[in-house]
Amino acid sequence: MGYAVVVGCINIDLWGRSFRPLTERDSNPGEIRCSMGGVGRNIAHNMRLLGMDVKLLTAIADDRFERDIDDSCAALGLDISGSARVRGGSNGCYMFISGPDGDMRLAVSDMSIAESITPELIDAQLDMLCGAELIVIDGNLRADTIERIASRVSAPIFADPVSAAKAPALAPHLDKLYAVKPNGLEARTLTGEADPLRAAAALHAAGVRRAYVTAGAVGLAVAAESRSFTVPAMPCALVNATGGGDAFMAALCRAYTDGLDAEASARFALAAGALAVECAETINPAMSLEAVQRRLETYNSGGKDE
Secondary structure (H helix, E strand, C coil): CCCEEEECCCCCEEEEEEEECCCCCCCCCCEEEEECCCCHHHHHHHHHHHCCCCEEEEEEECCCCCCHHHHHHHCCCCCCCEEEEEECCEEEEEEEECCCCCCEEEEEECHHHHHHCHHHHHHHHHHHHHHHHHHHCCCCCCCHHHHHHHCCCCCCCEEECCCCHHHHHHHHHHCCCCCEEEHHHHHHHHHHCCCCHCCCCCHHHHCCCCEEECCCCHEEEEEECCCCEEECCCCCCCCCHHHHHHHHHHHHHHHCCCCCCHHHHHHHHHHHHHHHHHCCCCCCCCCHHHHHHHHHHHHCEEEEEE
């Protein structure tokens, strides 16, 4: 197995969970947690837990969190040596609030640091990127940085749109993507299709090799290898929904390196996502290749062809 590169963001996650149903314009008793986050970093972290060799190409500011970021990446064995260092800047921050069920209700994201992940940084690290077995791009990236990666890199590209507002940056490059993982709203933004299965098929028709449209508790719509199908969601005890998508993407990458087909990859990724959301932390420290495989042993639902 070679190395993978994640091009994306690191930020600080602040999570507030109310003990009772949320009341607007009032103080809600609950708990607050702070941890390392960011779509790019979360995916890379999960990839490391799944046994992959990962390099993270990001931007890191010299604020109060710089040392914490460096130390956490070193502890993971996550290579950030090619990243940009931003002097006088601020690292990203993601603040989100959930109800007692753990499902996110409101979030504010400050990802201005992503502007420092520039096309010039991609050019400077092109040899490293071109030598990767696969590349993951975080939808928080600048549109011109995404364009530079899509036009210069030959390795398979896996993309997470991140949000409906940022998904359009991927639209001109769908034929360059090996895999994309939008939710229903992001997929509708990219294709105009409200139905997840039709949206997945439209993404595949536009050139994406494997399209995985997540639909929460409903399951997953997949289009790949000239067919479209659905995979039911895996039952889980939801604690914190925020990290599920990042674990799902990481597992898709591990499945690719293991040579799994689209349906087996989908099931593997759903198992990883289920493990992730059952933990209060954004990254489940119990995540591992063995844990995902054990979870799969209890997953007996089948796909459904269109």
